[in-house]
Amino acid sequence: MKYTSVALLLLSSLGLVACQQEKPAEDKDQVKIEQTQDAAAELKTDAEKQAYALGASLGQYLNQQLTIQEETGVELDRKLVIKGIIAAAEDKSVLSSEQVQEQITALRTLVTAKQAEKAEAAGAENVKAGEAYLAENAKREGVKVTESGLQYEVIKQGDGPKPKEQDTVKVHYKGTLLDGTEFDSSYSRNQPAVFPLNRVIAGWTEGLQLMNVGSTYRFHIPAELAYGSRSTGKITPNSTLIFDVELLSIEDTSAAD
Structure with a gap:
């Protein structure tokens, strides 16, 4: 499967398909259905389905993690998340491996601190x-x-x-x-x-x-x-x-x- 297909899957999983932005809110669900049907029709072999499933698993995980972070008050630009995935998949990341690890560590620290603040407030x-x-x-x-x-x-x-x-x-x-x-x-x-x-x-x-x-x-x-x-x-x-x-x-x- 090409990187563009993986990107489309992730965009769909995170609710960021570009053409949704050009549609009124009431048409978004129909757009998602059509895109899902089109993507499913392209999957003919087991290898294609397995590749798609791997991307789907990644998209689901990312969506869960971003939702958890948003519940603590840490909101990330989901479009940039997708850009980062595509760039890394094509070996074109603008951040080095060291910079990626540094930022991920900082993000985890921030989320942990926010979760602790939320737990303390809830406890009180x-x-x-x-x-x-x-x-x-x-x-x-x-x-x-x-x-x-x-x-x-x-x-x-x-x-x-x-x-x-x-x-x-x-x-x-x-x-x-x-x-x-x-x-x-x-x-x-x-x-x-x-x-x-x-x-x-x-x-x-x-x-x-x-x-x-x-x-x-x-x-x-x-x-x-x-x-x-x-x-x-x-x-x-x-x-x-x-x-x-x-x-x-x-x-x-x-x-x-």
């Missing part, structure tokens, strides 16, 4: 939101607060035994953020979770020991009993978390010893 907002939520939630009827600050309410009370910290338990659960965003659910996977109580977040280690097998509780977990200043998936730093937890059983692990 989460602290305020969590404190306000827990203060109000503690006033609701049926909500109990432990000495550690864990809040819980009984949705369904079972009559089985209570687990100890060293026990392994089987549970179904759903976790949400304060805005209702679901970040994890064993129900969605249709697969209960099995884990030792002393190897999960502190809010779970404490909370599940309050439960009898057969119970369902709702836990409102302060950040310091959850992931603290760490972030994971949809959970941003200092997030207060809400879990609905159904304790299915205490597992017998003696056979595995």
Whole structure:
């Protein structure tokens, strides 16, 4: 495949096809469809398809990386990104290898700093939101607060035994953020979770020991009993978390010893 075909693919992937600039906004989607159809029609052999796929993979990666950077406030001229790709592919880069590495290192440093700033700001907002939520939630009827600050309410009370910290338990659960965003659910996977109580977040280690097998509780977990200043998936730093937890059983692990 010629370099121009790769360039066209990347331009399409990043939304920079030149003729789009000459079309009104309402025609852009149709332009993309036509260009995709034209490009697909040119792919006749496996070698051509593989070459195109390699370019598509590069375009998708670049689009993801540029989008991540833009979310942190670092916006790059996508036209220049394409120019750099074409120039390097044709061995006509205006920057030396050393200069390219220098600028990429500087870009990574900038993006990392912006991500840290964004995380710090989000963490500060989460602290305020969590404190306000827990203060109000503690006033609701049926909500109990432990000495550690864990809040819980009984949705369904079972009559089985209570687990100890060293026990392994089987549970179904759903976790949400304060805005209702679901970040994890064993129900969605249709697969209960099995884990030792002393190897999960502190809010779970404490909370599940309050439960009898057969119970369902709702836990409102302060950040310091959850992931603290760490972030994971949809959970941003200092997030207060809400879990609905159904304790299915205490597992017998003696056979595995």
